[in-house]
Amino acid sequence: MTTIILVKTVEQEPSIRETLGSVVEDGETVHFIRLPSVRCLGPLLQAVNPMISYGVDYTIRSLPTDYDVSELIDFAIESGADRICIGIDDRTVSGKARIDDLTQSILLHDAISGDVVVGDCTIILENLSYDT
Numbered sequence: 001m002t003t004i005i006l007v008k009t010v011e012q013e014p015s016i017r018e019t020l021g022s023v024v025e026d027g028e029t030v031h032f033i034r035l036p037s038v039r040c041l042g043p044l045l046q047a048v049n050p051m052i053s054y055g056v057d058y059t060i061r062s063l064p065t066d067y068d069v070s071e072l073i074d075f076a077i078e079s080g081a082d083r084i085c086i087g088i089d090d091r092t093v094s095g096k097a098r099i100d101d102l103t104q105s106i107l108l109h110d111a112i113s114g115d116v117v118v119g120d121c122t123i124i125l126e127n128l129s130y131d132t
Contacts, residue, residue, distance in 0.1 A: 001025055001082045006072070007034040008087055008102070010044050015087030015121040017048055023085060023124060026055035031079060033072060035102075036065045069105040073112055076128065083114070083126035097123060 003024050005016060024030060034041055041060055063071060076084060084106060090098040097118050099107070107116060107125060114128040 002029045002031070002079055004031045004033055004072075004076055004079070004081045004084045006084065006086045006102075006106075007032055007038050007041060007044070008089065010038055010041075012087040013044060013047050015085070016044070018119055018121045019085045019124075020048065020054045020056070022119070023083070023122070023126075024054060024056055028056050029079075030056045030058040031075070031081070032058060032060045033075065034060065034062050036063055036067065038062075069102065069109060070111075072106065073109050076112065077130050082128055083124055084112075084128070086123045086125075088118075088121055088123060099123070 001024075003019070005019055007016075020030070032041060032045075045060075061075070072084075075081075086103050086106065088097045089100060092098060103123060107123075111131050112125070112128055113131070114125045117124040117126060
């Protein structure tokens with residue numbers, strides 16, 4: 001299986017821990033895709049280290065400054081990703097996850113479909129299928 005973890009901010013440690021600890025399976029490939037506003041993943045990945053304890057192989061990629069959501073979706077298709085995990089940045093007063101424009105664009109993109117699962121810190125689009 002292959003998982004994409006979209007990194008929107010370096011303060012995303014709880015989301016990454018949740019994803020690695022309860023979503024990702026041993027032996028899986030994980031692609032960390034960082035937004036252009038995230039300059040470096042080093043400290044964030046060190047905070048969740050050791051990665052080896054999760055039993056995953058991982059890569060780090062960056063979206064270009066003028067990225068379009070289609071570039072992320074194209075990468076998901078190319079890599080055969082089974083799921084895309086997106087950190088929850090904000091919640092309503094009643095505790096419901098607020099979905100930002102980027103997350104909405106991913107969830108509503110016409111080239112992919114899947115099941116949406118909302119965790120404590122992460123929104124997961126899983127069991128992906130692609131319309132290419």
